[in-house]
Amino acid sequence: xxxxxxxxxxxxxxxxxxxxxxxxxxxxxxxxxxxxxxxxxxxxxxxxxxxxxxxxxxxxxxxxxxxxxxxxxxxxxxxxxxxxxxxxxxxxxxxxxxxxxxxxxxxxxxxxxxxxxxxxx
Amino acid sequence: xxxxxxxxxxxxxxxxxxxxxxxxxxxxxxxxxxxxxxxxxxxxxxxxxxxxxxxxxxxxxxxxxxxxxxxxxxxxxxxxxxxxxxxxxxxxxxxxxxxxxxxxxxx
Numbered sequence: 084x085x086x087x088x089x090x091x092x093x094x095x096x097x098x099x100x101x102x103x104x105x106x107x108x109x110x111x112x113x114x115x116x117x118x119x120x121x122x123x124x125x126x127x128x129x130x131x132x133x134x135x136x137x138x139x140x141x142x143x144x145x146x147x148x149x150x151x152x153x154x155x156x157x158x159x160x161x162x163x164x165x166x167x168x169x170x171x172x173x174x175x176x177x178x179x180x181x182x183x184x185x186x187x188x189x190x191x192x193x194x195x196x197x198x199x200x201x202x203x204x
Numbered sequence: 205x206x207x208x209x210x211x212x213x214x215x216x217x218x219x220x221x222x223x224x225x226x227x228x229x230x231x232x233x234x235x236x237x238x239x240x241x242x243x244x245x246x247x248x249x250x251x252x253x254x255x256x257x258x259x260x261x262x263x264x265x266x267x268x269x270x271x272x273x274x275x276x277x278x279x280x281x282x283x284x285x286x287x288x289x290x291x292x293x294x295x296x297x298x299x300x301x302x303x304x305x306x307x308x309x310x311x
């Protein structure tokens with residue numbers, strides 16, 4: 084069974100840092116691009132970042148560029164999101180999501196259950 | 205960035221009703237459009253990709269259509285388990301963008 088399990092969400096002060104993890108299982112992790120998507124309280128979905136299967140070519144939303152870094156460890160089947168200089172507006176549920184089967188231009192076909200990030204003093 | 209606009213933002217319907225949600229892209233995205241269903245407290249689930257392809261295991265009462273800038277998502281006969289929020293998303297270019305969501309509620 085294909086499964087994604089996020090962890091690392093926590094309460095952090097504005098300006099602080101946090102690293103989220105997403106453990107993947109049930110598929111050949113290195114073969115798929117992976118994504119982070121977030122959802123603020125009572126809000127819609129916002130794409131955050133994408134990384135290719137090889138770990139190259141990351142993409143970021145303008146709202147997090149320069150503060151967040153996406154990475155992956157294919158030997159551990161794990162995706163990461165390093166979040167620095169956190170702001171109140173970064174508070175959200177963070178989902179990791181797997182790209183579909185094509186090499187490019189895919190919908191997100193499997194999602195984790197999410198991990199909650201709270202930014203507050 | 206490509207802007208995705210969904211309508212309506214919410215709708216009330218009864219079991220058995222036909223429901224249509226529209227998504228408009230600010231520029232052509234060819235057919236690189238997905239529809240997701242999200243229930244409260246749960247992760248989104250892919251329902252339709254490439255504008256009209258049903259994700260494996262999704263009931264045939266769900267249908268997607270359109271290309272370019274105008275897309276529709278149809279539930280032919282609404283079931284109790286379909287009450288949820290639905291989002292469209294383009295994956296034609298970065299940044300990937302979602303519509304604001306359509307909440308389907310029980311009338």
